[in-house]
Ligand code: HEM
């Protein structure tokens with residue numbers, strides 16, 4: 430009894446450790462958000478340099494800089510790290526910083542689990558990156574991990590499976606935390622249908638993660654036992670089926686692509702109303718559209734495998750269900766446009782990235798619809814057209830929304846305004862560079878250039894050269910972003926609590942920088 434009382438008194442406000450121990454042991458949602466965001470930025474530069482090596486090799490036909498096997502390691506690790514190491518952790522960083530602030534909650538529901546969810550990520554990153562120096566090099570079978578390649582490879586394949594398990598565990602812990610926080614820790618009066626859209630999109634994303642990460646874990650565990658323990662799940666010689674892997678993998682990975690985009694929809698839905706000085710058009714329809722996209726994402730997976738040979742009825746089902754996703758997505762694009770309609774618009778950097786998101790993500794959505802047409806996809810599958818598609822949705826979609834969100838909330842996080850002039854330079858160089866890299870890839874794909882090859886036929890040279898020039902332009906302009914962030918951390922014009930004139934939400938009621946502990950007593954929302 431007295432022990433319990435003692436323990437209760439002890440908990441709370443003693444001085445928290447400083448230096449490295451502050452970060453290792455932190456249970457503070459803002460610290461953990463910052464850790465996620467820095468981790469993501471470091472991974473962006475490491476996977477980004479792999480992309481530049483890939484593009485440098487592809488500047489000319491023939492083999493210049495890399496051997497084919499190393500080239501395949503670069504494309505595989507680039508994809509794996511960009512998805513699991515950059516986009517997902519960045520969104521977790523936003524969730525940690527913003528969900529409690531937007532809900533008027535003092536912290537996340539499970540602060541210690543929050544600490545674990547982050548700190549196992551660098552372990553996974555080290556497993557992945559260090560495999561470059563192991564015998565046989567890093568994994569080279571593509572981020573999609575298809576057998577038989579993934580059954581045949583060396584030790585790095587086992588390490589990658591372990592890394593995928595760790596990253597999945599981190600996502601599940603993060604999601605449990607986010608769902609519990611949103612459902613239980615909202616300020617009095619903040620009903621679900623009053624929540625900021627960013628919180629809504631993360632709530633739905635967290636459910637997607639909990640539903641699909643175990644599927645991925647199952648798939649890679651079966652790979653592991655096929656590799657090491659004599660099972661034959663995916664080995665045709667032993668009665669297994671490699672196509673079964675593709676079904677299991679894409680049952681995870683198509684919802685996964687929405688995990689990579691729903692929080693982006695959330696960020697853009699915060700930024701556009703602010704700089705339009707109007708409330709979001711169609712709030713409720715945005716919530717329902719997000720939920721519909723999430724539900725539909727479970728029934729379209731085989732659009733990634735039209736070429737494996739499936740009954741016509743199945744082809745039709747997956748083609749039409751995929752096209753159905755364009756309806757709620759169209760609702761969203763309509764609502765963002767309608768929010769801007771007759772608003773008093775201003776074009777600060779967050780808004781520029783958000784507008785670019787709406788325009789360019791839509792291009793990616795359209796090329797997705799083209800790919801969804803089964804007979805067309807049989808021509809375009811595994812060509813550069815697919816590469817163009819997913820970079821439009823992931824770079825000008827997910828990544829641009831992350832930039833929009835960083836510029837939008839950086840003054841709240843650091844207490845300083847970022848350098849608007851440098852921000853605009855970063856925006857324009859990124860948006861122009863990005864289109865120079867990826868737009869020509871549509872033409873390359875239509876002309877038949879396969880993806881994942883280090884060498885190509887002569888007729889593809891010009892578009893590849895253009896793409897490589899754009900890639901270096903895009904890549905190096907990210908250094909401007911790094912400078913902007915560092916400058917804002919070190920100083921600059923002091924940011925007021927209400928950073929943006931038109932912004933609404935509880936995060937703008939606390940000072941900038943947001944104090945270490947906020948909403949110790951809950952605000953009341955009317
Ligand atoms: C209207 C929405 C969308 C449609 C109709 C669509 C459709 C498709 C189809 C049919 C493919 C398969 C192409 C092939 O391999 O032959 C594909 C590939 C892909 N999509 Fe989408 N998509 C949409 C949105 C998205 C979004 C939002 C993301 C991510 C943020 C995304 C990421 C990807 C990726 C990464 C691949 C390539 C997977 C791989 O083979 O490595 N897509 N998409």
Ligand SMILES: [Cu+2]
Pocket residue numbers: 682683686729730732733
């Ligand atoms: Cu898909």
